Structures are given as C-alpha cells and as structure tokens.
Amino acid sequence: MDTHKGITVKVLLDNGTTGMFMDRKMVARHGFKLQKLERPVMVRNVDGMNNSIEAIIHQVEVNMYYKNYIERIRMDICDLEKTEVILVLCDSSQVDSAAKSLRVTKKTQ
Numbered sequence: 001m002d003t004h005k006g007i008t009v010k011v012l013l014d015n016g017t018t019g020m021f022m023d024r025k026m027v028a029r030h031g032f033k034l035q036k037l038e039r040p041v042m043v044r045n046v047d048g049m050n051n052s053i054e055a056i057i058h059q060v061e062v063n064m065y066y067k068n069y070i071e072r073i074r075m076d077i078c079d080l081e082k083t084e085v086i087l088v089l090c091d092s093s094q095v096d097s098a099a100k101s102l103r104v105t106k107k108t109q
Contacts, residue, residue, distance in 0.1 A: 006065065011085040020073060020087050022060055023080035034058040034077065041076065054078075 007030055027034065040055035058077040063070060064087075080086065 009084040011087050012083045014086050014088065017086055017088055020075045021080060021085065022062075022075040022077055023084050024077050025079075026084045027058075027060060027077055032060040032062070034060060035074075043078065 009026070022032070026032075035058060037057055037059060040057050042055050056076045056078050059074045060077060061072065061074050064073050075085070
C-alpha cells in the first residue's frame with residue numbers, strides 16, 4: 001500500500017554513478033519497505049576495484065516528485081554517510097541549478 005505521504009530529502013546528483021541510492025539510516029528512520037535482491041550487487045569504484053562497503057542486498061520502491069515531474073523508481077540501499085539520496089544525472093541542462101530537494105513517497109506494503 002502506498003501512503004503517498006511525501007518526505008523531502010536532500011539529493012546528490014551524480015553523472016558518474018550507474019544507479020540510484022538511498023541511505024540505510026534514512027530507510028530505517030522513515031520505515032521504507034525493503035525488497036531483498038535475488039543476488040547481492042558488488043559496488044565498484046571508478047577504477048573498477050571493489051569498494052570497501054559491503055554488497056548491496058536491498059532496494060526500495062518510491063515515487064519521486066520534482067516540480068511537475070513524477071516517476072516510480074527503485075533505489076539501492078547502502079551506507080551513504082552524509083547524503084540521503086544519490087540520483088543519476090543524465091542531462092544537466094534539464095536540472096534547475098537552484099533545486100536543493102526532492103520529495104519521495106514510500107511503498108509500505
């Protein structure tokens with residue numbers, strides 16, 4: 001069941017990442033429903049070496065809202081430390097440089 005209760009979060013837009021990520025502590029704090037992955041995903045650095053963090057084993061499914069844009073997305077869960085969410089930035093010309101937050105809703109059931 002979707003509650004459609006929005007949570008405003010700070011995001012890091014990254015044109016070098018290959019996925020979308022949410023911080024593990026944020027998931028716990030807001031009660032997002034975790035979905036276990038069939039296989040763990042190893043995190044690799046830019047140089048191709050394995051990252052020191054553990055493999056990603058969960059995702060969450062959320063509605064992402066920005067201005068008039070809405071999209072249902074899956075985000076991998078990992079420890080991001082100071083960042084709540086990392087999103088792939090594909091085309092920086094489409095991003096308002098003054099934007100500082102995004103609203104997501106959680107799937108609870």
